[in-house]
Amino acid sequence: MVTINGKAEQAAGRSIAAWLEAAGYGGRMIAVEYNGEIISAAQYPQVILHDGDVVEIVCFMGGG
Amino acid sequence: MENNMEDCWELAGHKFHSRFILGSGKYSLKLIEAAVKDAGTEIVTLAVRRANTQDKENILDYIPKQVTLLPNTSGARNAEEAVRIARLARAMGCGDFVKIEIMRDSKYLLPDNSETIKATEILAKEGFVVLPYMYPDLNVARDLVSAGAAAVMPLAAPIGSNKGLATKEFIQILIDEIDLPIIVDAGIGAPSQACEAMEMGAAAIMANTALATAGNLPLMAAAFKEAIAAGRKAYLSGLGRVLVRGAEASDPLTGFLHD
Amino acid sequence: MTEAKEANSFLVDSARLSEKALERKHELENNPASRKSPLAYFPEMEQLDSTVEAEVLAEMEAYDYNRYTAIDVRRALDHTTCSQEDFKALLSPAAAPFLEEMARRARQETSRHFGNTVYLFTPLYIANYCENYCVYCGFNCYNDIQRLQLDEQQIEHEMQVIAESGMEEILILTGESKVKSSIEYIGKACQLARKYFRNVGLEIYPVNTEDYRYLHECGADYVTVFQETYDLEQYEKLHLLGHKRVFPYRFAAQERALRGGMRGVGFSALLGLADFRKDALATALHVWHLQRRYPWAEFSLSCPRLRPIVNNDKITPQGVGERELCQVLCAYRIFLPYVGITVSSRESAAFRNGIAKICATKISAGVSTGIGDHEEKYEGHQEGTHGDEQFEIADNRSIDTMYADMSSEGLQPVLNDYVYV
Numbered sequence: 001m002v003t004i005n006g007k008a009e010q011a012a013g014r015s016i017a018a019w020l021e022a023a024g025y026g027g028r029m030i031a032v033e034y035n036g037e038i039i040s041a042a043q044y045p046q047v048i049l050h051d052g053d054v055v056e057i058v059c060f061m062g063g064g
Numbered sequence: 065m066e067n068n069m070e071d072c073w074e075l076a077g078h079k080f081h082s083r084f085i086l087g088s089g090k091y092s093l094k095l096i097e098a099a100v101k102d103a104g105t106e107i108v109t110l111a112v113r114r115a116n117t118q119d120k121e122n123i124l125d126y127i128p129k130q131v132t133l134l135p136n137t138s139g140a141r142n143a144e145e146a147v148r149i150a151r152l153a154r155a156m157g158c159g160d161f162v163k164i165e166i167m168r169d170s171k172y173l174l175p176d177n178s179e180t181i182k183a184t185e186i187l188a189k190e191g192f193v194v195l196p197y198m199y200p201d202l203n204v205a206r207d208l209v210s211a212g213a214a215a216v217m218p219l220a221a222p223i224g225s226n227k228g229l230a231t232k233e234f235i236q237i238l239i240d241e242i243d244l245p246i247i248v249d250a251g252i253g254a255p256s257q258a259c260e261a262m263e264m265g266a267a268a269i270m271a272n273t274a275l276a277t278a279g280n281l282p283l284m285a286a287a288f289k290e291a292i293a294a295g296r297k298a299y300l301s302g303l304g305r306v307l308v309r310g311a312e313a314s315d316p317l318t319g320f321l322h323d
Numbered sequence: 324m325t326e327a328k329e330a331n332s333f334l335v336d337s338a339r340l341s342e343k344a345l346e347r348k349h350e351l352e353n354n355p356a357s358r359k360s361p362l363a364y365f366p367e368m369e370q371l372d373s374t375v376e377a378e379v380l381a382e383m384e385a386y387d388y389n390r391y392t393a394i395d396v397r398r399a400l401d402h403t404t405c406s407q408e409d410f411k412a413l414l415s416p417a418a419a420p421f422l423e424e425m426a427r428r429a430r431q432e433t434s435r436h437f438g439n440t441v442y443l444f445t446p447l448y449i450a451n452y453c454e455n456y457c458v459y460c461g462f463n464c465y466n467d468i469q470r471l472q473l474d475e476q477q478i479e480h481e482m483q484v485i486a487e488s489g490m491e492e493i494l495i496l497t498g499e500s501k502v503k504s505s506i507e508y509i510g511k512a513c514q515l516a517r518k519y520f521r522n523v524g525l526e527i528y529p530v531n532t533e534d535y536r537y538l539h540e541c542g543a544d545y546v547t548v549f550q551e552t553y554d555l556e557q558y559e560k561l562h563l564l565g566h567k568r569v570f571p572y573r574f575a576a577q578e579r580a581l582r583g584g585m586r587g588v589g590f591s592a593l594l595g596l597a598d599f600r601k602d603a604l605a606t607a608l609h610v611w612h613l614q615r616r617y618p619w620a621e622f623s624l625s626c627p628r629l630r631p632i633v634n635n636d637k638i639t640p641q642g643v644g645e646r647e648l649c650q651v652l653c654a655y656r657i658f659l660p661y662v663g664i665t666v667s668s669r670e671s672a673a674f675r676n677g678i679a680k681i682c683a684t685k686i687s688a689g690v691s692t693g694i695g696d697h698e699e700k701y702e703g704h705q706e707g708t709h710g711d712e713q714f715e716i717a718d719n720r721s722i723d724t725m726y727a728d729m730s731s732e733g734l735q736p737v738l739n740d741y742v743y744v
Contacts, residue, residue, distance in 0.1 A: 005114045024117035029124055031112075031155035033148075038155045056114065058152050060123050062096070063111025063136055064087030064223075064250075064272030206618065240404065241615065302398065317426040320677030321645045 004055040012051045017044035020057070030059045071300065073245055073267050075161070076193040076214040078132065082106040083262065084292050085134065085247065086285070087272020088123065095281050096126040103285035109134045109163055109270070112153045124158075134195065136163040143182035150187050162187060163217065164196040173223045177204040181211055188212025197249050200234035205242050216242055217270065219250035220261065224273045226253025229260055239265040255284075255291030262295025263303060331595075333458035333561075335635050337467035348465050351456060351563040361559045361570045368572045369531040369579065375612045376574045382407075383553055383605040391415035399657075400424055410607065410658035414600050414651065422650055429656040429682040436660050441734045442685040443725060444492040445485050446526070448694050449473045449512055451710045453498035455565030457551070459596065461632030461713045462498040464565070468633050471694040471710030472503055479515050484697045486519040488689055488722045491739035493520040494547070498713075499528035499567055506534045510541040517542035522741045524589075528566060529576035535583025544743055546580035547589030548573060549625070553605035554597035561596060577613060587621030588613070589665070594648065595629035595640035603651045607658055614659075623663035623685065626652055630669045630714040645674055649681070656682035668692075668716040675718055676732055688725035690716055 002011040004019075011019045016032060016039070032039055033056040034047055049055070072081050086105040088096055100108060108131050110123065127133070135153035140146035143166065150162040164183050168176040180196045181204065187194045193214045198204055200218035208216055218235050221227035229235065230251060239246045245267030252258050258269045269292050278284035334352055336345060350357045364370060391412045399409035400421065412418060413425060450472035453462040461468060473481065485493065495512050497504040509527055516523040524545035525538060535546065552558050555570055562568045577588035590609055592602035603626075610622045628640035628648060643651075648670075655664060666675050666683040668690040675686055691697055694710025720728065729736045 005116070025115065028115070028122060029156050029158075030115050031152045033152060038151055040155070056152075058112050058156075059115040059119075060110040060133075060135065060153075060156065060158075061113045061119075062088040062090065062093070062123055063138055064089040064109055064270075202618075241618075243615070303402075316423055317430060317681050318423050318646075318649060318677070320673050321422075321649055322673070 001051055002049045002053045002055060005057055011049045012053075014049055015045050016047045016049065016055070019049060020044065025057065028059065030057050032057055071296065075195070075245065078193070080106050080132075080268075082289075083268040083296055084258075084289055085109065085249075085268055085270040086275070087270065088127075089272050090276035091281060093121055093123055093126045096123070097128070098282040099275060099285045100128060100131060102282040102289065103275075104289045105131065105285075107132045107134050107161075109136050109272070110153075111136055111138050112149050113139075132161060133158045134161045134163050136165045136197075137183070138165045138167075140164075140166045140183075141168055142166060142176070143179040143186065146179070146183040147186050150183075150192060151190075154192070159193075160191060161193045162195065164194060175199055175219065177201060180204075181207045184208055184213050185211035188214075195247065200231045200238055202234075202237050202241060205238050209242060209244055213244060215245040215247050215267065217247045217249040220248050220257070221251025221253075223250040225251050226274055226277070227251050228253055228257040232260075232264070235261065235266070236264055255287045258288055259291040259295035259298075262292050263298045265299050268292075331459070331629065331638050331641060333635065333638070335466070337465065337634070339467050340465065344465070348456070352458075355559075358559070358563055359568060361555065361562070361568050364569055364572055365566060367531075368566075368569065370572075371575045371578055371582075373575055373578055375578065375609070375616070376571055378612055379605050379608045380553065380555070382608055383601050386411060386601055386604050388415040388600045391417045393417050393420070396421050400428060405658045407608070407611075407658075410654060411604065413654035413657060414603055416600075418650060418654070419646070422646060422653070425650065425653040425657065426681045429653040430680065432656050432660040433682050433684065437684050439734050440737045441679050441683065441729050442492065442663075442737050442739075443490065443688050443722060443729075444494055444522075444524070444685060445488075445490045445689045445722070446494040446496055446687055446692070447478075447481055447485065447697070448496045448692055448710070448713070449478050449481075449509075450497045450500070450504045451694050451713065452500040452503035453565075454500045454502065455567040456563045457565075457567060458561055458563065459593070459629060459632070459638060461634075461711065466632070466634055468711035469709065473695050475511055475515065477695055478512050481695060481697045482515060482519045485689065489726075489738065490689065490722055491520055492522040492524070492741070494524040494526055494545075494687075495543070496526045497528070499565065501528060501530075501566070504528075506530065506537060510538055513538055513541035513543045517743075521739045521743070526589075529573050530579070532579045532583045535580045535585055539584040542743070544585060545587045545589065545621075545623075546577065546585050547591070547623070547625070548576040548580075549591040549593060549627070550574060550606070550609070551591075551593045552597040552602050553592060553609075554601065557597040574609075577609075578617075581613070581617045581620050585620075587623065587663075589623040589625060589663075591625035591627060593627050593629060594643045594651070599641075599643045599647065599651070603654070607655055610659055610662060614661075621663070622659070622661070623665055624655055624659070625665045625667060626655070627667045627669050630717070632714050633711050636715075648674075649678065652678060652682050668718045669714060670717055672718045672720060672728070676728060679729060679734055680732055686725065686729070688720055688722040690719065692716060 001008040085107045137146040137149040197217045221230040247268045248261040249270040395412035399412040665685040693712040696709040
């Protein structure tokens with residue numbers, strides 16, 4: 001299992017790009033932290049998710 | 065100051081004409097565009113949050129492209145978390161600006177000055193344009209300058225309180241002593257208060273709740289815009305005198321001079 | 324607005340100078356090409372990476388005091404805090420008719436920051452050897468005066484005499500000769516002074532940060548360096564020879580002293596050497612800029628005017644009358660309410676009494692600018708040889724008289740409120 005934004009997901013074996021696309025993040029302005037490291041969009045297709053990985057996906061929202 | 069001189073201010077080499085920084089929290093996305101327009105703002109703050117795919121709308125679609133985005137680090141409880149949020153914000157590709165906001169207190173939401181200094185130092189070294197939100201303390205402000213801040217953002221009153229310039233004397237000290245722009249942030253609840261802070265010599269005002277809680281948000285944005293411009297003009301024109309109560313009659317002090 | 328007075332004639336030849344020395348002296352005086360550049364550092368001089376000098380000099384250059392009108396002065400006096408622009412107006416000729424009002428405002432600021440206290444101190448000159456040729460100074464190396472340097476025993480004796488008078492703060496002065504008055508020698512004097520006084524200040528030649536640190540460890544806590552004039556062109560014409568000729572090294576002395584751990588620093592222009600309004604502006608801005616960089620430090624200003632010296636009793640303070648001096652001091656106080664202001668014994672007793680009620684916070688008493696003659700002055704008996712004085716003093720009141728006079732003016736004399744840390 002891969003922990004993505006705090007939820008356990010069946011994502012092992014897929015690339016980050018593939019998972020994001022499937023989850024509906026395609027084309028959105030986000031940033032991704034993979035096991036505590038920020039990775040660039042160019043790396044999304046190359047990074048393959050493994051069981052135990054932790055992924056955070058963030059975006060902008062209203063704030064002061 | 066000539067009347068027709070361009071009156072602009074700078075953050076790390078970026079020039080701005082509007083002195084109104086608009087928060088985008090606590091109101092609907094659909095109002096943002098009107099608020100930005102009627103406020104005449106050139107800088108809008110944003111928060112960074114976990115994404116979810118249920119949100120179909122992207123706040124960035126509502127903010128005109130020429131506006132500078134100022135992500136904040138709200139949610140951070142220490143320097144480390146603020147640094148992490150700032151880096152994530154930059155990874156979204158919307159520039160190097162960041163407003164550091166570190167709260168270790170969830171009741172009053174007062175900023176933690178010492179953690180803010182630490183985060184400022186780290187992020188400034190990484191090339192961020194750092195705008196730290198802080199409790200107005202002169203020594204801390206000096207440390208923020210040394211740490212590489214691009215401006216200092218003292219609070220006027222507890223965040224969201226709309227109570228106005230509760231820390232007026234201390235903000236004045238920062239304006240007088242610190243060579244960076246002083247942006248009064250948090251607690252400004254009405255245009256008159258924004259105007260007063262500008263009369264004191266603040267470089268800019270940041271407001272969010274005052275607008276979000278107004279009956280007519282875009283109209284309030286316009287009111288702030290005018291109040292900030294009026295306060296700025298009053299500052300530039302040099303405020304007139306304030307008479308000290310009571311007269312003083314005594315022998316001349318300079319009677320001893322003889323040439 | 325500068326009064327047309329005959330310029331001072333500083334140059335005096337002594338019959339005792341050798342022909343060769345006279346030749347060299349005249350060469351320096353008459354041929355600018357024979358003088359070193361006032362910007363060229365000596366090899367041993369430390370250079371700071373500081374922008375203060377450039378900022379102060381640029382503001383001074385740009386200061387056109389004839390541009391200010393009564394309206395500007397009125398506005399400056401109406402403001403609760405005095406901006407740099409306001410200060411420039413208060414220093415301008417347009418402020419002259421507002422002198423009484425400036426004095427009232429200055430008194431308010433003084434009492435807000437210092438109450439009605441006035442600090443008393445005594446200067447102690449321990450040597451008058453000097454390697455510089457500063458044409459207006461009695462100690463200059465070509466002036467034919469009685470030279471003397473006190474040895475440790477003599478220094479201690481002078482200190483005992485002064486301490487017995489009740490004085491707790493001392494200012495140790497030397498002529499500017501590192502060869503004659505070495506850092507070690509001055510350090511020794513500081514160590515001795517620590518035994519007798521609670522606060523030890525220095526007014527010596529400018530030194531490097533490390534030397535200031537050493538002198539601080541020896542017990543000194545306050546360093547005063549007079550820039551004399553901030554007008555480089557004039558500075559070059561007045562300081563013809565020696566280390567003092569190096570304008571920027573002197574300018575950065577206070578900054579080095581603070582970096583060396585000193586608690587406080589003093590500043591001054593010698594009014595009358597150049598355009599006094601510009602010099603007064605530069606002095607205050609020098610303080611203002613350093614205060615922003617070293618906010619923990621203490622700052623003080625002095626405001627001496629030119630005085631007659633041994634072998635030249637014709638020197639006058641060129642257009643700086645008591646009214647102008649009072650205006651400068653009031654403007655300093657209004658612009659820099661937190662700084663100490665020292666008024667020298669060059670001024671008369673009447674002036675010092677009056678100015679202490681307006682803006683001065685520190686006054687010397689029991690003063691001798693000669694070497695080794697406190698005993699004679701304090702106890703009235705003469706013994707041994709003395710070194711000649713740096714300038715003529717105008718107020719020679721003893722500490723007891725000064726204490727009584729200040730009290731009767733309604734002020735509270737303070738000998739010390741100081742903890743050395």
